[in-house]
Structures are given as structure tokens and as C-alpha cells.
Amino acid sequence: MATSIPYYFSERELVVALQQREARAQKIAYEKYAGRMMAVCLRYVANRDDAEDVLIEGFMRVFDRIDQFRNEGSFEGWVRRVMVTESLMYLRKNKAWRQEVPLDDLGGEPDYELADANLDAEALIRLVSQLPDGYRTVFNLYAIEGYSHAEIAELTGISEGTSKSQLSRARALLQDKIRRLEIDYKPANHYGKAAS
Structure with missing residues (x-):
């Protein structure tokens, strides 16, 4: 009972x-x-x-x-x-997570100084959600869940090298998105022009 x-x-x-x-x-x-x-x-x-x-x-x-x-x-x-x-x-x-974005579309090397950008957690989550499925998957497994590249390779069926490459590309895309946000939202000075 x-x-x-x-x-x-x-x-x-x-x-x-x-x-x-x-x-x-x-x-x-x-x-x-x-x-x-x-x-x-x-x-x-x-x-x-x-x-x-x-x-x-x-x-x-x-x-x-x-x-x-x-x-x-x-x-x-x-x-x-x-x-x-x-x-x-x-x-x-x-089979959506294996999509890749050509590196030429990223606009140069990521600027790791932007990692300190003033983004709140919700904005960062929104940016991560905009990544292609493969990049988002590897980024989440590595940066959020704490899996190693070997573990990611085992979980997803990709090679460690592909995992590292997708993480690098995910970071570069995120940096590019953050850079664009900063350009779009530069505060205006008292003359109404964007501050430089």
C-alpha cells in the first residue's frame, strides 16, 4: 500500500x-x-x-x-x-547543431577587453541564445556546465578539435555582438552627439 x-x-x-x-x-x-x-x-x-x-x-x-x-x-x-x-x-x-558561420563574417579577431562590457545576465543570455546551434551547444557545455572538450566530444559525437573550434567561434561571435551593442548604445554627450 x-x-x-x-x-x-x-x-x-x-x-x-x-x-x-x-x-x-x-x-x-x-x-x-x-x-x-x-x-x-x-x-x-x-x-x-x-x-x-x-x-x-x-x-x-x-x-x-x-x-x-x-x-x-x-x-x-x-x-x-x-x-x-x-x-x-x-x-x-x-542535426541543427552542426551549423557553422564562416569566420569571414565575424569582422576580425575578438577583443577580449570587451569581456568586461556592462551587460546584465539577461542580455548575455539573449546573445548566447542567438548563436548558431552548434556554437551555442558547445559554449553552454563548456562555459556553463563545465564539461571539458573531451567530454563534449563524447557527448556530442564531434571531435575535441571541433569542440575547441566551435567554442572559439562562439566566443568570437559573442564578442562581435557585444561590440555591436556598444556601438549602437554609446551614450550621447550634452550636445546630442554620441560620445567617442
Whole structure:
């Protein structure tokens, strides 16, 4: 006989309830983590509708494979890895993530001084979301998730060299986008002209 699940539980109690296939625990886990996991999915799958599909598939995988969680690290971290993997599977299936942009389109070498540009997190996330799928994927895996190029190669089926190249190109594109933002938004001086 199934036990009644309290509305609030510790992460450990939630995991145990999920392993017992408690429907209410699944609902609580979804409500607790869906917002943060949607943000993860959107970093890889820029289209909101597709990201929602990935999120749902990811939670189905979490619930189906909950017995694989070994209480090593946080449950949320494990769910996050599932969502990243699900996002990569989506991109691989749609073959969109291997797109590249010619380096000639970048307008020269990136200026790493611009890394200190006064962008808020939301603006930076928006810029990252505008990267081609392949660049965005490698950038997120490396810069956000902390994977090495060897791990990225294994996860995505590309070579380490391709991972490094896509990261470099992603950074160059981001720098170019930041440079353009700074040019477009230079503050005007008291004579109404853009400050130099």
C-alpha cells in the first residue's frame, strides 16, 4: 500500500518517493524543478516550443530512470544532466547543431577587453541564445556546465578539435555582438552627439 506523501519533503525523501513511482512526488518534482530546467533546455534549444518538448521528455526520462540516481551529489544536479543530455539528443536528431558561420563574417579577431562590457545576465543570455546551434551547444557545455572538450566530444559525437573550434567561434561571435551593442548604445554627450 502506498504511503501518503507530505507536500514538503527533503530531497532524499522526494527521491525515495519517486523511486516508489508515487504520482504526487512526480508532480512535486516537476513543480519544484521545471522552471530551472526550462532555462537549461532553452540554452540549448532556442525555440521555446521545442524546449518545452525537451523538458517534458527530460522529466519522463528522470521518472523512468530514477533508480539510476545513486545519491552522489544533488538530485537537482542529476536532473540537470538529464536535461542537458535530452537537449543534446534533440539537437543531434535534428542535426541543427552542426551549423557553422564562416569566420569571414565575424569582422576580425575578438577583443577580449570587451569581456568586461556592462551587460546584465539577461542580455548575455539573449546573445548566447542567438548563436548558431552548434556554437551555442558547445559554449553552454563548456562555459556553463563545465564539461571539458573531451567530454563534449563524447557527448556530442564531434571531435575535441571541433569542440575547441566551435567554442572559439562562439566566443568570437559573442564578442562581435557585444561590440555591436556598444556601438549602437554609446551614450550621447550634452550636445546630442554620441560620445567617442
